[in-house]
Amino acid sequence: MIKLPKKYTWLLVMAVQSFVGIVLGLALVSTIAVNAVTGNVLVGKLNIGGMTFDEASKAVTEYYDRIALEEALVIELGENTFRLNYSEFDARVDTEKTIEILKKEVPWNGFDKLFYNSKKDIVIKPPFSYNSGKLSAYLEKILSPxxxxxxxxxxxxxxxxxxxxxxxxxxxxxxxxxxxxxxxxxxxxxxxxxxxxxxxxxxxxPGESLYKEPFSKIISKAQVEFDINLTEKVLDALNTINGSVFEAGQDINLSNLLDFSKFSGDIERDLLNRISTGVFQAAVKIEGIKIINHRPSTHPVSYADAGLEAVIAGNDGNLVLKNEANGPLMLLADISENKMNFYFVSTVDIKSGILIIQKKDEVPPPVITSVNNKLGKGESRVVSEGTPGFTAIVSRIIDDERQELFSNKYEPVSKVVETSERPVLAGDK
Structure with a gap:
């Protein structure tokens, strides 16, 4: 063991005592709370330097509560200025969290204060809350233009x-x-x-593309007349189906394109049948179109050649065709004067042709005779000529090759005759 001279021993003792004193002093100082905000401290624009923490808390609350009640968030958009009161979207400063941030920025005990630069300016942004739903609704009003x-x-x-x-x-x-x-x-x-x-x-x-590649070929076309007084209804329906795309192998299902419930009255139902007829005629001209669900009328209609109508009737009333052509098809529809125009276009060349109708098995209309006492003796008149029944055979011709597609049978419509005398019936004597 090394023995120090007496004078060095006293120096060591004094050094240890000094160190212990400093440590004890610092420990004592650290226990002394600083109850005032030291230095130049701003919460937003509110200077709270020199205030106690309790005073600062009260000042922050009063200052920002007044702003929340009396002032507004100002938005300048071009030459227009919009003011939204803070109270309208429940905006409030959180005083408690603000003071927590403050205590992290400034000394709050004697030890921290020894090393704190009181000349440094501190600006604290107060945390706040607001109703984002109300604020979003207001912003939508002014920014939607x-x-x-x-x-x-x-x-x-x-x-x-x-x-x-x-x-x-x-x-x-x-x-x-x-x-x-x-x-x-x-x-x-x-x-x-x-x-x-x-x-x-x-x-x-970005704007929406209807398909992965552009359509460039007009494949087929059909026209169907409509009542000019229904133009608005027609345009609404055609705009709904316009631009519909059908991949190869996909069904062309009219009920998926139009809401049939919107065609409830007789006039609207007739319009639906005309639209269905136009789509049908344009489609069956194309090679590779397969008929899945098609209902003809029981009697010829005014807007289409017999055999080429497609009516929506019955519980399963619909028009369903399958695209078995060699490429995608897009349906386009517009009007010109009192005609609806239906087109199928594609990205590739697809063969199409013309439709022809052959009538056979004609059946003359039966005659219905009734007595009209106002007619002179031996006088008679035809009230309705009636129409014969027949079978319509529909074929498609492509490249001079004829293909029979289907046949529709139409019932005869009776001829109505009025006479002055009761008609003689078989078996009368």
């Missing part, structure tokens, strides 16, 4: 040409991004200025 819906690509037939219009992108507002940016201006008194030309929250939304 900046939005522009995207336009999907479209096709129309002009004469013999298929005209293609590419999709047009739209502009949509990212309201979540708006609110995130807007939070930086809440309770600051500064206006939120929006430059509609540069705003990052205005997002381009």
């Amino acid at each position: 900046l939005e522009k819906l995207p336009a999907k690509e479209s096709y129309k037939v002009d004469g013999d040409a298929l005209v293609y219009t590419p999709p047009v992108p739209g502009i949509m507002v990212d309201y979540e991004a708006v609110i995130n940016e807007l939070e930086n201006y809440m309770f600051t008194g500064e206006p939120f200025r929006i430059d509609a030309e540069k705003a990052a929250f205005l997002v381009e939304e």
